[in-house]
Amino acid sequence: xxxxxxxxxxxxxxxxxxxxxxxxxxxxxxxxxxxxxxxxxxxxxxxxxxxxxxxxxxxxxxxxxxxxxxxxxxxxxxxxxxxxxxxxxxxxxxxxxxxxxxxxxxxxxxxxxxxxxxxxxxxxxxxxxxxxxxxxxxxxxxxxxxxxxxxxxxxxxxxxxxxxxxxxxxxxxxxxxxxxxxxxxxxxxxxxxxxxxxxxxxxxxxxxxxxxxxxxxxxxxxxxxxxxxxxxxxxxxxxxxxxxxxxxxxxxxxxxxxxxxxxxxxxxxxxxxxxxx
Amino acid sequence: xxxxxxxxxxxxxxxxxxxxxxxxxxxxxxxxxxxxxxxxxxxxxxxxxxxxxxxxxxxxxxxxxxxxxxxxxxxxxxxxxxxxxxxxxxxxxxxxxxxxxxxxxxxxxxxxxxxxxxxxxxxxxxxxxxxxxxxxxxxxxxxxxxxxxxxxxxxxxxxxxxxxxxxxxxxxxxxxxxxxxxxxxxxxxxxxxxxxxxxxxxxxxxxxxxxxxxxxxxxxxxxxxxxxxxxxxxxxxxxxxxxxxxxxxxxx
Amino acid sequence: xxxxxxxxxxxxxxxxxxxxxxxxxxxxxxxxxxxxxxxxxxxxxxxxxxxxxxxxxxxxxxxxxxxxxxxxxxxxxxxxxxxxxxxxxxxxxxxxxxxxxxxxxxxxxxxxxxxxxxxxxxxxxxxxxxxxxxxxxxxxxxxxxxxxxxxxxxxxxxxxxxxxxxxxxxxxxxxxxxxxxxxxxxxxxxxxxxxxxxxxxxxxxxxxxxxxxxxxxxxxxxxxxxxxxxxxxxxxxxxxxxxxxxxxxxxxxxxxxxxxxxxxxxxxxxxxxxxxxxxxxxxxxxxxxxxxxxxxxxxxxxx
Numbered sequence: 001x002x003x004x005x006x007x008x009x010x011x012x013x014x015x016x017x018x019x020x021x022x023x024x025x026x027x028x029x030x031x032x033x034x035x036x037x038x039x040x041x042x043x044x045x046x047x048x049x050x051x052x053x054x055x056x057x058x059x060x061x062x063x064x065x066x067x068x069x070x071x072x073x074x075x076x077x078x079x080x081x082x083x084x085x086x087x088x089x090x091x092x093x094x095x096x097x098x099x100x101x102x103x104x105x106x107x108x109x110x111x112x113x114x115x116x117x118x119x120x121x122x123x124x125x126x127x128x129x130x131x132x133x134x135x136x137x138x139x140x141x142x143x144x145x146x147x148x149x150x151x152x153x154x155x156x157x158x159x160x161x162x163x164x165x166x167x168x169x170x171x172x173x174x175x176x177x178x179x180x181x182x183x184x185x186x187x188x189x190x191x192x193x194x195x196x197x198x199x200x201x202x203x204x205x206x207x208x209x210x211x212x213x214x215x216x217x218x219x220x221x222x223x224x225x226x227x228x229x230x231x232x233x234x235x236x237x238x239x240x241x242x243x244x245x246x247x248x249x250x251x252x253x254x255x256x257x258x259x260x261x262x263x264x265x266x267x268x269x270x271x272x273x274x275x276x277x
Numbered sequence: 278x279x280x281x282x283x284x285x286x287x288x289x290x291x292x293x294x295x296x297x298x299x300x301x302x303x304x305x306x307x308x309x310x311x312x313x314x315x316x317x318x319x320x321x322x323x324x325x326x327x328x329x330x331x332x333x334x335x336x337x338x339x340x341x342x343x344x345x346x347x348x349x350x351x352x353x354x355x356x357x358x359x360x361x362x363x364x365x366x367x368x369x370x371x372x373x374x375x376x377x378x379x380x381x382x383x384x385x386x387x388x389x390x391x392x393x394x395x396x397x398x399x400x401x402x403x404x405x406x407x408x409x410x411x412x413x414x415x416x417x418x419x420x421x422x423x424x425x426x427x428x429x430x431x432x433x434x435x436x437x438x439x440x441x442x443x444x445x446x447x448x449x450x451x452x453x454x455x456x457x458x459x460x461x462x463x464x465x466x467x468x469x470x471x472x473x474x475x476x477x478x479x480x481x482x483x484x485x486x487x488x489x490x491x492x493x494x495x496x497x498x499x500x501x502x503x504x505x506x507x508x509x510x511x512x513x514x515x516x517x518x519x520x521x522x523x524x525x526x527x528x529x
Numbered sequence: 530x531x532x533x534x535x536x537x538x539x540x541x542x543x544x545x546x547x548x549x550x551x552x553x554x555x556x557x558x559x560x561x562x563x564x565x566x567x568x569x570x571x572x573x574x575x576x577x578x579x580x581x582x583x584x585x586x587x588x589x590x591x592x593x594x595x596x597x598x599x600x601x602x603x604x605x606x607x608x609x610x611x612x613x614x615x616x617x618x619x620x621x622x623x624x625x626x627x628x629x630x631x632x633x634x635x636x637x638x639x640x641x642x643x644x645x646x647x648x649x650x651x652x653x654x655x656x657x658x659x660x661x662x663x664x665x666x667x668x669x670x671x672x673x674x675x676x677x678x679x680x681x682x683x684x685x686x687x688x689x690x691x692x693x694x695x696x697x698x699x700x701x702x703x704x705x706x707x708x709x710x711x712x713x714x715x716x717x718x719x720x721x722x723x724x725x726x727x728x729x730x731x732x733x734x735x736x737x738x739x740x741x742x743x744x745x746x747x748x749x750x751x752x753x754x755x756x757x758x759x760x761x762x763x764x765x766x767x768x769x770x771x772x773x774x775x776x777x778x779x780x781x782x783x784x785x786x787x788x789x790x791x792x793x794x795x796x797x798x799x800x801x802x803x804x805x806x807x808x809x810x811x812x813x814x815x816x817x818x819x820x821x822x823x824x825x826x827x828x829x830x831x832x
Contacts, residue, residue, distance in 0.1 A: 219525030
């Protein structure tokens with residue numbers, strides 16, 4: 001399996017009053033056409049990693065990497081023109097809250113058509129048909145209505161599905177999903193994941209699934225990266241998670257309450273300052 | 278012995294006329310003294326609205342709420358606030374951004390005329406595991422978990438019997454959630470409190486509560502004990518759906 | 530014990546008293562403001578204005594009211610002995626401007642002191658109570674807003690007679706409505722926050738909630754708005770002075786000076802232009818300061 005994405009020595013730092021703060025430190029991994037989960041708590045640097053891959057590090061931050069290659073293209077040197085051909089058609093990102101990622105004053109359908117037309121010069125009628133087909137593919141029962149609706153008229157789950165439709169209509173090779181299910185109800189979460197699962201399988205996409213929910217990630221992804229304080233502390237196959245080596249991963253797994261768990265106090269995570277090195 | 282909290286046929290309706298929303302419809306349950314009772318549901322199930330109706334932040338459109346055998350008065354009186362307190366979900370929104378922690382804890386004492394405020398504040402901070410150094414900080418100088426501890430300290434400083442907990446750990450990281458849940462458990466035993474806990478996370482409720490009520494669309498789906506839940510002895514389809522969903526994603 | 534510098538004490542993350550915490554916050558805000566060069570320029574101008582007003586007697590070289598020799602010292606151009614020239618009454622313009630800063634400062638301070646509390650009180654009460662209280666207070670606000678400042682001031686002055694005190698009252702009356710609107714808008718947002726629910730659940734009365742919880746949060750935007758308004762207040766006072774409704778001659782009010790100097794605009798430009806420049810610089814100063822304060826005091830960025 002040739003690697004779609006190769007990341008080595010990725011560093012992102014932001015300036016602060018006491019000097020630069022490294023929020024992503026020496027992150028290294030490869031991604032094929034598989035599902036990779038990146039798990040971490042808040043402040044672990046997982047979102048910034050995703051953004052750095054797409055060249056979306058905020059202006060105040062600095063991103064450096066020994067290697068950042070997408071399908072042979074060196075992203076570190078990419079020009080604005082190159083990014084324009086990559087972002088959208090070949091690499092895409094879905095974010096947490098569709099309310100903030102969808103243009104609130106534009107109808108959903110038009111936004112999806114716009115995303116489609118960025119790929120090439122499709123005619124307008126073609127765009128509309130493809131958009132409706134995509135909305136059906138994400139299991140929206142009344143695609144015509146959603147096509148004509150504004151983002152605020154959709155529920156959380158539907159908005160998220162519309163976002164997925166918009167990001168996938170251009171059929172990217174790489175999709176980064178940043179906490180896409182965190183704001184959703186549990187039953188809706190699974191629906192959305194099922195949709196992502198089908199689409200990734202059908203289209204052979206590479207998926208990076210960023211989340212704080214270790215349980216969810218371990219059940220959905222093939223491989224998992226665990227991040228703490230900007231570093232990757234563990235890289236493991238999802239099925240092997242219970243044999244995790246790093247104490248942070250073990251602690252994270254053990255501190256979760258279980259329905260079948262015992263009544264006594266939950267195991268808490270004692271953070272070792274050695275992990276910050 | 279009658280229950281400490283008795284809710285009978287509670288209904289909460291917002292708005293009026295054509296734009297009215299029935300957030301809660303005909304919900305009844307009892308919570309015994311010293312018990313930890315859970316309300317579980319997804320968004321829109323009305324579980325948080327029930328808490329708000331009990332403490333007077335939402336109107337009771339129909340039905341009754343009795344605390345310790347007495348019906349709640351509208352508006353609630355100071356005696357009620359000495360008996361029932363609430364911990365809110367969002368640690369970033371439940372503490373006034375311009376007040377020091379000292380002010381947050383001393384204000385309720387001042388309102389109710391407690392004399393030994395100094396000692397009570399120090400003890401409250403100790404009880405929730407925050408040292409003295411936190412007393413004069415501002416909320417933005419605290420982490421999410423620390424803020425939630427302050428919220429718990431604030432709720433307990435008036436020495437209530439009942440704590441209403443509205444998704445107290447949903448906004449916290451998993452490792453911090455474990456610490457806060459352990460703290461809540463320990464406090465309940467130590468101070469002999471009664472908890473009414475609302476959460477969308479079945480695992481959290483199963484861990485913290487002996488008895489739970491599953492809700493959907495504002496109505497009760499079923500009431501279960503923890504044992505029944507662990508045995509998967511749910512009678513309703515929705516409960517079973519929730520149980521399955523909590524096990525994570527299952528591919529084809 | 531004094532190994533700890535003052536700066537460290539202020540920035541300590543374990544403050545040991547209310548005072549230390551408050552001073553620490555103030556210091557942090559000040560450091561942030563200091564980084565904004567333009568805001569510092571604005572602050573500098575305002576400080577110069579205040580210093581000029583306080584020490585007017587010392588700074589001004591000549592008497593602002595009594596002129597010199599009417600035969601030889603009228604309408605002299607700017608020179609080393611008269612930095613801004615003299616006017617048609619042979620008075621040193623620079624001295625008049627320095628003394629006029631007192632009037633300007635008085636107008637600005639009094640209007641701020643009168644209008645701000647009224648605006649805050651009306652806005653927060655209307656926003657928090659809602660219902661008919663809101664309707665009554667806001668419609669009253671609308672009535673006051675409907676009058677352009679200058680027209681209302683004219684009416685006032687026509688009723689009470691011209692003079693700087695009446696001008697101040699007139700300006701204050703037309704200044705508070707925007708602050709009320711602003712405070713109300715903020716209150717409506719804050720009202721539903723969990724921390725307000727929490728204090729209600731502790732049995733706090735409405736007055737305590739409004740005064741102790743809501744007003745502190747509205748204060749930032751109102752302060753910024755008041756500072757930015759100061760330029761407009763100065764111009765309105767100048768306008769009233771220009772129309773002869775504010776300060777009466779021979780008071781060295783800057784607007785009145787422009788009015789008086791109008792006739793000499795072509796041949797003796799400095800008589801009207803100097804006070805104009807003074808008004809411009811002070812307005813600019815308040816604007817820059819207000820902008821800087823807005824960046825620093827923004828309550829949305831609660832860090």
